[in-house]
Amino acid sequence: MQLLLRCWLLLLARATDDECAEESCAMSALQRRAAQLSFDASDALEEAFAVATLSTGPPSFALCGGKSYDKSQENCCGGEIYSLTSQGCCGNSSVYTFAKQGCCNDEQVFTYGVENCVPHKLKPDWVNPNVTFECAEDWPPANYGNYWLRYCAAGQHMAWAMTPSCKVGWLSVKQDNLEDAEKQALDACQAKATAYNGETCYVFDRDGGGCRRQRCGTEMYDASVCLGSAL
Ligand SMILES: *[C@@H]1O[C@H](CO)[C@@H](O)[C@H](O)[C@H]1NC(C)=O
Ligand SMILES: *[C@@H]1O[C@H](CO)[C@@H](O)[C@H](O)[C@H]1NC(C)=O
Numbered sequence: 001m002q003l004l005l006r007c008w009l010l011l012l013a014r015a016t017d018d019e020c021a022e023e024s025c026a027m028s029a030l031q032r033r034a035a036q037l038s039f040d041a042s043d044a045l046e047e048a049f050a051v052a053t054l055s056t057g058p059p060s061f062a063l064c065g066g067k068s069y070d071k072s073q074e075n076c077c078g079g080e081i082y083s084l085t086s087q088g089c090c091g092n093s094s095v096y097t098f099a100k101q102g103c104c105n106d107e108q109v110f111t112y113g114v115e116n117c118v119p120h121k122l123k124p125d126w127v128n129p130n131v132t133f134e135c136a137e138d139w140p141p142a143n144y145g146n147y148w149l150r151y152c153a154a155g156q157h158m159a160w161a162m163t164p165s166c167k168v169g170w171l172s173v174k175q176d177n178l179e180d181a182e183k184q185a186l187d188a189c190q191a192k193a194t195a196y197n198g199e200t201c202y203v204f205d206r207d208g209g210g211c212r213r214q215r216c217g218t219e220m221y222d223a224s225v226c227l228g229s230a231l
Contacts, residue, residue, distance in 0.1 A: 118220040124210030131202040135166035145215035147171070152211035152223070159206055161185035163199035168192050170201070178207060 061068045064076030074081050077089035090096050090103035104110045104117035118138075127136075135141045140148040144166075151160060154173035159181040162169035170189035175181035182203050189201035205211075214223040 116219050122213040122222055124205065124213070126206050126209040128202055128204065131164050133162060133164055133166055133202075133204055139210065139213060140215050141166065142215065142218070144169070145217075148211075149214055151205075152208050152214070156207050157181045158208060159185040160204045161189035161201045162204040163189070163193050163197075163201055165197075165199060168196050168199065168201065169204070182206070 060071045062071050064081045065079035069081045073084060075084055077095050078093040080095050082095040087095055087097050088103060090109045091107045094109045096103055096109040101109050101111050102117055110117050151171045157175045157178045158173040160171045168189060170185050172181045172184035186201050193199045193201050212223050214221055
């Protein structure tokens with residue numbers, strides 16, 4: 001700092017030599033220049049401060065498919081950069097746009113209104129260990145969709161009994177306890193099944209344990225998040 005000031009003094013002394021022979025005159029010229037200098041410096045600081053506060057925190061960059069992206073705004077999905085606010089990453093591999101697409105079972109991108117998503121990961125809370133129902137994977141089948149919806153809305157205690165082929169079924173709702181509901185559903189189911197094809201009935205659902213899974217026409221949906229689409 002000392003050196004800098006001396007240099008200024010020297011420069012000023014030289015520049016003002018002609019009109020400013022006295023030392024006091026040179027000093028006041030120096031003071032004017034110093035005031036000018038500090039004004040410029042604060043201007044530059046102001047600008048630097050503005051630039052620093054414009055960006056929200058230090059930007060953090062990462063690489064995605066060989067390209068760099070800002071981690072506060074974007075993310076990487078299967079080697080593709082996507083926007084955190086308007087897009088998602090499906091199955092860690094495909095980018096989809098919230099406004100018009102969904103991610104089906106965290107596996108596959110589908111377009112609303114064009115493709116359906118069958119929520120096969122909506123496993124029922126309870127599954128009968130004694131029997132495999134043929135229609136369980138695609139439950140409820142189209143011809144049971146409305147019954148299933150009404151069964152689910154009816155209220156506990158309730159049970160749905162069915163044959164393994166899913167050809168004969170019977171339900172019981174609004175019972176005092178689960179045992180009564182199961183017995184009534186099983187007895188009525190068995191009477192129908194014996195007359196129809198001799199199959200045995202088993203309990204398929206207990207107290208609506210599988211009711212998140214619903215069908216509306218050809219579309220499957222999760223009733224716990226979009227009940228409105230059924231009404
Ligand atoms: C996606 O990646 C995360 C973290 O590596 C992992 O926990 C998750 O199971 C993955 N999901 C799929 C659908 O592969
Ligand atoms: C499964 O079979 C066992 C043995 O017959 C029986 O005790 C049990 O109640 C059955 N479970 C159901 C849910 O039907």
